[in-house]
Amino acid sequence: MTDDAYVSSLNSPSELTPVEEHRAKVAALLRRTPVETRPLADCLGLALAEDLVAPIPLPSFDNSAMDGYAVRSADLAAASAEEPVKLPVVEDVPAGRVDVPPLRPGTAHRIMTGAQLTPGADAVLPVERTDGGTDEVALFASVQPGQHVRRAGEDLTAGTTVLTAGTRLGAAQLGVAAAVGAAELPVHRPVRVLVLSTGSELVEPGEPLERGQIYESNGLMLDAAVREAGGDPTLLRFVPDDVDAFHAALAEHIGSADLLLTSGGVSAGAYEVVKDALRGNGVEFSKVAMQPGMPQGCGRYRDAFAVVTLPGNPVSSMVSFEVFVRPAMLAAAGHRETGRKVRQAALAESLSAPAGKRQFRRGVFDPATGEVSLQGAPGSHLLGSLARANCLLSIPEDVTELAAKSTVDVMLLD
Structure with missing residues (x-):
């Protein structure tokens, strides 16, 4: 078969690899990353490796939902704007005070939002419904038992599973972890990705551009895509179209990378350095039944790390990343949700x-x-x-x- 006939056969639908088949091959290449225990501040965007169970209730004590006065609701049963009830204010209870004495009948405690509810009090009247007195307060409304009170365990009870394994840790998830007392969490390490963009025609943005040259964009674009997917990229730029130089660039990262992600050099023409270097080193190339992004490759480079080769046209490269690489990375990093909405x-x-x-x-x-x-x-x-x-x-x-x-x-x- 001539080269032209071979290329033509690979472009016919019967010779193309289905999208789902290639996606499954890529997913199978990436191994689950190890679990690390990290401080909360270093967990943003990572996947929780184990369920987080609350050791304490949340809130951990009854507390005030308002700035106002802790009272016995029975003492305010007859209070109104026309005939306020007046009570002596015998204590101030700011948030954080731990030595709060009991509330005696016929008295009030001035209390702040988040402060523990005074023992003996069963409600809080907001300061807006009072005259704001500090020695004696006029209370202009009645309250029901439990009104403006946050009960212990109202949000979470002790022993509740707060977060399940596989949860992506965003701001709210880290906030609730801190609220139940977790200082650190077990998470899956991010996927370490070596991003390699080849081509002797590539020039760094900002440098003079000669006819026949193009600014290198794929490397930076894929580096950013890896970061957005929660990965840890290392960008290798301007590797020349030379097989020996290609292998030399990879040798320095054996043992430290989980995935090699390349763009370009995988089509059917001459000077396809990625294909020339990786064929016979554990990587297979195929044509996938998609547009854009038909030329693809994947495998394991000398059993050192997974390899996914993407086409060089920028849209083909980015679409291929979204379809094949991003979900595989998220799955390898322990995420429960791996697909775009x-x-x-x-x-x-x-x-x-x-x-x-x-x-x-x-x-x-x-x-x-x-x-x-x-x-x-x-x-x-x-x-x-x-x-x-x-x-x-x-x-x-x-x-x-x-x-x-x-x-x-x-x-x-x-």
Whole structure:
């Protein structure tokens, strides 16, 4: 078979790898990262490795929900704006005071929000319903038992599972962990990703650009995508199109990386350094039934780390990361939720798609109307339209035409 015939056969639907099959191969390559115990401040964005059980109730004591006066509700039964009840104020109870004496009948304690409820008191009257007195207070309303009181265990009881394993630790999750007394948490270490962008035509942004050269963007883009997915990237830029230089660049990171992520050098043409260097070293290359992003590769480099090779066109590279790499990274890092949110939307305009390939089109989804409009043409080099998009439309392999108002699945990117 000639080279042209070989390339043609790989582009026919019958010779293409289904998207789900390649996604499963990539997911199987990444091993679960080890568990580390980290201070709360270092856990943001990571996945909890074990259930967190509350050792104390939350709140841990009855406390005031308002600035006001701790009282016995029976003492205020007849209070009104016209005929206030007047009581002596015998104690101040600020938040944090631990030696609070009991409330005697016929008296009041001035109390602040969050302060423990005075023993003997059963309600709090807000300061706005009083004259604010410090020695004697006029109380202009009655209260019901328990009014403006936060009860111990109202939020969580001791022994409650606060957070389950696999939970992504955001601000609220770290807040509740701190509230029940956790100073540190067991989490899965982030996936360590070596991001490598090849090409002798690449120039660092900001430097003079000669005809035939392009500014390097894929490396920075994928580095940022890895960080957004909670990974720990190391960016290797400007590795020349040379097999020996490629292997030398990788040798320094054997034992420290979980995943090698490359962009470019995997097509069917000449000077494809990634394919030349990795073929025969545990990595297999194929054509996946998708647009953009057909040329793909994955495997394990000399059994040292997982490898996923992405196509070099920037949109192909980024779409491939979203479809294959991001969910695999999140799963390896212990996250329970690994996929982007998917919504159904109505097409604002008609579109056409290639037969036998899953097409991913850039779009803008409007949650107010439930409509999605296409953002730019399908071309894999049109990075500007990806930057303006907030979703990817997923067009099934067996669909070649969709009319306006048709329903499509959209993968939300933010």
